[in-house]
Amino acid sequence: MPRQSFQFGSLPSDQLRNAVISCRICPRLVNHREAVAVTKVRRFMHEDYWGKPVHGFGNSKAKLLIIGLAPGAQGSNRTGRAFTGDRSGELLYQVLYDNEFCNQPESIRQNDGLQLTNCYITAVVRCAPPRNKPLPEEFASCRPYLIEEIRLLRSVCVVVALGKLAFDHYFKACQDTGHSVPTPKPRFSHGGVIRLPWGVTLVSSYHPSQQNTQTGRLTHSMFNDIFAMARSMLS
Numbered sequence: 001m002p003r004q005s006f007q008f009g010s011l012p013s014d015q016l017r018n019a020v021i022s023c024r025i026c027p028r029l030v031n032h033r034e035a036v037a038v039t040k041v042r043r044f045m046h047e048d049y050w051g052k053p054v055h056g057f058g059n060s061k062a063k064l065l066i067i068g069l070a071p072g073a074q075g076s077n078r079t080g081r082a083f084t085g086d087r088s089g090e091l092l093y094q095v096l097y098d099n100e101f102c103n104q105p106e107s108i109r110q111n112d113g114l115q116l117t118n119c120y121i122t123a124v125v126r127c128a129p130p131r132n133k134p135l136p137e138e139f140a141s142c143r144p145y146l147i148e149e150i151r152l153l154r155s156v157c158v159v160v161a162l163g164k165l166a167f168d169h170y171f172k173a174c175q176d177t178g179h180s181v182p183t184p185k186p187r188f189s190h191g192g193v194i195r196l197p198w199g200v201t202l203v204s205s206y207h208p209s210q211q212n213t214q215t216g217r218l219t220h221s222m223f224n225d226i227f228a229m230a231r232s233m234l235s
Contacts (some may be wrong), residue, residue: 013060013152016055016145016148016149016152017055017056019145020053020054020055020056020126020145021052021053021055022052023053023126023127023145025141026127026137026138026141026142028129028130028135028138029125029127029128029129029134029138030127032073032127032128032129032130033051033052033053033071033073033077033127033128034051036049036051036073036074036077036128037049037050037051037077037078038051041074044074044078047078049077049078050076050077050078050079050080051077052080053071053126053127054071054076054077054080054081054082054123054126054127055122055126056082056120056121056122056123056145056149057081057082057116057120057121057122058116058119058120058121059116059117059118059119059120060120060152060153061118061155062116062118062119062120062153062155062156063118063119063155063156063157063158063234064101064118064119064120064156064158064159064160064230064234065119065120065122065149065150065153065156065158065159065160066092066119066120066121066122066159066160066162067122067123067124067146067159067160067161067162067166067169067170068082068083068088068121068122068123068124068162068163068166068207069123069124069125069132069134069162069163069165069166069207070123070124070125070126070127070128070129070132070134071123071125071126071127071128072085072086072088072128072132073128073132074086075088075089076128077127077128079108079109079110080110081107081109081110081114082121082122082123083107083121084107084108084109084110084114085107085108085109087208087209087210087213088207088208088209088210089106089107090106091208091213091220091223092208092223093105093106093107093114094106094220095220095223095224095226095227096116096119096227098224098227099224099227099228099230099231100117100231101116101117101118101119101227101231102114102115102116102117102119103115103117118234120149120153120156122145122146122149123166124139124142124143124146124165124166124169124170124173125138125139125142126142126145127142139165139169143169143172143173143176146169146170146173147173147176147177150173150174150177151177156200157199157200157201157233157234158200158201158203158230158233158234159200159201159202159203160203160204160205160226160227160230161188161202161203161204161205162205162206162207162208163205163206163207163209164188164204166207167188167202167204168188170202171185174196174198179196179197179198180197182194182196182197186202188204189204190204190205190206190218190222191203191204191205191222191225191226191229192204193229201233203226203229203230203233205218205223205226206218206222206223208223
């Protein structure tokens with residue numbers, strides 16, 4: 001599988017953003033995201049879909065890093081911004097707003113005025129995957145982007161991993177940056193707090209997916225507690 005055509009280590013954030021948007025490394029993901037953007041769904045039939053990889057966004061000096069799994073086919077793949085335009089984002093941005101990490105409680109489209117405060121949002125995979133399940137080689141191909149974000153976001157001291165896969169792949173990215181991951185590796189749990197030897201506190205949470213919220217596995221109160229805890233840590 002071909003690798004990225006640029007060197008890591010000293011990229012300005014706008015160059016990283018452009019590299020993510022232009023990525024076509026994984027044929028299965030490229031085909032899926034572009035097919036979804038053409039076929040659309042009825043309720044968004046008159047919208048122009050983004051249909052490209054979705055880059056991370058937020059404050060370059062952020063102290064809080066939020067890591068999700070991948071863009072939603074009808075959410076970020078449509079709007080071009082993480083957790084924007086779908087049910088997961090409805091809960092996430094409401095809770096971020098309630099804890100003063102953004103300026104408004106909803107995120108509908110890229111130009112809706114949303115601004116993040118002291119946080120940065122990204123994902124371990126940048127293209128919408130079929131059935132929301134990236135393959136192992138797709139995780140591996142996307143990991144250099146997360147690694148570079150970790151290197152560039154030098155002020156981060158709290159990381160919130162949304163779901164076990166984000167939790168696991170954050171550790172893999174940290175290993176690739178030269179950090180020694182604790183052994184045995186900590187287990188994922190909702191509300192888990194792990195103080196890592198390189199000065200970052202990792203907080204784990206269930207993902208705010210529609211499946212988790214509709215089944216009651218993740219409630220608004222449970223999710224709010226995660227970011228209230230992060231805010232307290234940063235204070």
